[in-house]
Amino acid sequence: MSRLRRIRAETSAGWRSFVRRRTAVFFTFFFPVILIVIFGALVRTDPTGEGLFTEPPAYYVPAYLAVVVLFTPLSRMGSEVARHREGNRFEKLATTPVTRGEWLLAQTLVNAVIIGLASVLILALVVVLTGAEIAFSPWLVPYILVGVVCFCGIGAMLGSYTDSQDGAIAASNAIGLPLLFLSETFISLEQLPGWFEPLVNVSPLTYFARGVRAATFPEAGTADVAGLEPAVANFAILAVLAVIAFGLGARSIPRTD
Amino acid sequence: MEAEAVVEATDLEKAYGETVALSGASLSVAGGEVFALIGPNGAGKTTLVRALTGTTDPDSGSARVLGDAPAAIDRDRLGVLPQEFSPPDRLSARELLSYYAGLYDDPRDPDAVLADVGLADTGDTWYEDLSGGQQRRVCVGSTLVNDPDVLFLDEPTTGIDPAGRRTVWRLIEDLAAGGTTVVLTTHDMAEAERLADRVGLLADGSLVARGTPDELVRDHGGSSRLTVETAADLDAFADLEFPVGRPERGRLQGRTSESAVVVRDIAPAEIGTVVDYLEDRGLEYTGLSWAEPDLEDVYLALADRTELERTDSGGGEAADEAGADDITHAGETA
Numbered sequence: 001m002s003r004l005r006r007i008r009a010e011t012s013a014g015w016r017s018f019v020r021r022r023t024a025v026f027f028t029f030f031f032p033v034i035l036i037v038i039f040g041a042l043v044r045t046d047p048t049g050e051g052l053f054t055e056p057p058a059y060y061v062p063a064y065l066a067v068v069v070l071f072t073p074l075s076r077m078g079s080e081v082a083r084h085r086e087g088n089r090f091e092k093l094a095t096t097p098v099t100r101g102e103w104l105l106a107q108t109l110v111n112a113v114i115i116g117l118a119s120v121l122i123l124a125l126v127v128v129l130t131g132a133e134i135a136f137s138p139w140l141v142p143y144i145l146v147g148v149v150c151f152c153g154i155g156a157m158l159g160s161y162t163d164s165q166d167g168a169i170a171a172s173n174a175i176g177l178p179l180l181f182l183s184e185t186f187i188s189l190e191q192l193p194g195w196f197e198p199l200v201n202v203s204p205l206t207y208f209a210r211g212v213r214a215a216t217f218p219e220a221g222t223a224d225v226a227g228l229e230p231a232v233a234n235f236a237i238l239a240v241l242a243v244i245a246f247g248l249g250a251r252s253i254p255r256t257d
Numbered sequence: 258m259e260a261e262a263v264v265e266a267t268d269l270e271k272a273y274g275e276t277v278a279l280s281g282a283s284l285s286v287a288g289g290e291v292f293a294l295i296g297p298n299g300a301g302k303t304t305l306v307r308a309l310t311g312t313t314d315p316d317s318g319s320a321r322v323l324g325d326a327p328a329a330i331d332r333d334r335l336g337v338l339p340q341e342f343s344p345p346d347r348l349s350a351r352e353l354l355s356y357y358a359g360l361y362d363d364p365r366d367p368d369a370v371l372a373d374v375g376l377a378d379t380g381d382t383w384y385e386d387l388s389g390g391q392q393r394r395v396c397v398g399s400t401l402v403n404d405p406d407v408l409f410l411d412e413p414t415t416g417i418d419p420a421g422r423r424t425v426w427r428l429i430e431d432l433a434a435g436g437t438t439v440v441l442t443t444h445d446m447a448e449a450e451r452l453a454d455r456v457g458l459l460a461d462g463s464l465v466a467r468g469t470p471d472e473l474v475r476d477h478g479g480s481s482r483l484t485v486e487t488a489a490d491l492d493a494f495a496d497l498e499f500p501v502g503r504p505e506r507g508r509l510q511g512r513t514s515e516s517a518v519v520v521r522d523i524a525p526a527e528i529g530t531v532v533d534y535l536e537d538r539g540l541e542y543t544g545l546s547w548a549e550p551d552l553e554d555v556y557l558a559l560a561d562r563t564e565l566e567r568t569d570s571g572g573g574e575a576a577d578e579a580g581a582d583d584i585t586h587a588g589e590t591a
Binding site: 002005006008009010012013016017020021086087088089091092093094095096097098255256 | 307333340341345348352360383
């Protein structure tokens with residue numbers, strides 16, 4: 001009960017702090033919306049033609065979701081950790097019963113709610129604006145949750161190893177942007193040089209994209225992994241990576257100076 | 258028999274690269290005692306507090322709080338206010354205290370804590386909208402939500418107005434009266450003198466003096482002080498041979514205005530003699546004030562001595578400059 005109480009207190013404070021920053025709330029939701037408008041409605045996909053966006057609209061659903069599942073935790077966690085460090089909040093928390101894992105879990109829950117809401121908005125806009133025909137699979141929920149856990153862990157590491165909020169945000173952009181485009185999200189593996197495949201395979205976002213695509217757009221023909229259905233197998237891989245990232249992220253949070 | 262130590266440090270050493278923060282710092286604080294750490298900026302006060310609370314790992318030496326190593330302290334019994342602490346700023350004062358209270362098993366009522374720090378009427382105001390002093394009082398409140406047995410306060414009243422400071426002082430006095438052990442750092446000598454059972458002066462990472470405020474004043478504070486303020490040229494006072502007391506010479510002291518002469522070792526009844534002496538020589542003065550030595554004198558004497566020793570070993574320029582001035586001009590610090 002003590003642990004639950006501490007996590008509840010942290011989550012409640014984190015949620016209130018977020019919703020009271022109107023600019024942050026606005027841009028958290030506006031960023032994916034503008035991407036959908038640009039890529040889905042203005043550029044449009046062209047399943048029969050040439051260029052980058054040659055797949056049907058439903059193919060890109062994991063990419064639009066990845067915008068929030070990847071970027072929001074990276075930038076929010078990075079800057080939150082940096083803000084906590086700069087305000088000596090970790091020094092204070094280190095002298096209370098709350099653990100680093102509990103703190104990160106609470107922040108992850110806040111991110112999960114934000115990203116869950118943003119994902120609903122994204123799915124609705126993708127269907128309305130691009131005419132994507134997607135399957136609303138229950139797999140979406142665990143994929144988004146585990147994706148958030150994974151990238152919150154990585155975001156915590158970014159915040160811990162950079163020396164300022166600005167540095168954390170710059171690092172999250174520098175890491176997030178390549179990951180977003182090179183993890184079988186907007187650009188398929190066939191469109192990349194062959195030597196790039198190992199890099200694609202080490203990106204956690206790749207397994208998110210493959211799994212979500214398998215669940216929401218079965219026609220994409222996502223490959224099985226070791227004889228397992230792609231939605232199950234990619235989820236398992238993503239979950240393992242999420243546990244590792246969360247553990248390392250929690251461990252990276254400063255306890256001492 | 259000496260009371261059992263609740264906070265103990267033995268030969269703590271800590272360096273950040275080339276910078277030595279702690280150099281063999283040792284102290285012992287008994288249960289229910291208020292111990293004030295004073296010392297110049299960079300003396301190692303914050304590092305010592307961090308070493309005692311487990312938020313920094315000393316390079317060597319040992320520390321124990323409530324019988325445990327800092328990393329193993331029962332955190333339900335500990336309250337810590339870090340220096341320059343900045344909690345989430347878009348929470349109200351009440352929400353902030355509720356948040357920190359939520360981290361403990363058996364917390365106090367946040368409204369009662371708000372009342373303790375004198376902010377009962379501003380509980381619904383966001384932290385960022387509070388004044389600097391009110392913010393610091395909320396931060397002090399955040400250390401009290403778990404009713405700690407040991408309290409570490411790193412400059413608790415920085416930025417707080419005099420009335421708010423007295424509220425915090427009364428609060429600390431009440432806590433100490435109730436058996437809470439308090440270790441605080443401060444640059445406010447009046448705060449240390451009022452609150453502390455014992456004071457430790459930290460300089461260059463070591464405790465160079467410790468004792469009750471009275472003991473420190475007796476041993477290191479020097480003698481009584483008559484300050485003669487003047488609008489005239491201080492050179493006119495340079496060669497005076499006062500009939501009583503002794504003009505303070507040598508090292509410069511940073512006490513009051515920039516145009517004052519300090520006469521030491523003078524009894525209150527002898528002030529009239531000095532007045533007559535000045536008037537006989539046509540020397541105009543704008544004010545006279547007499548004071549017993551206090552903790553600030555101790556601080557200045559010991560901190561200056563440490564500074565002198567440091568600069569002497571580095572070439573002694575400061576000592577030479579001080580020695581070149583044959584009369585102490587208050588306000589002109591070396």
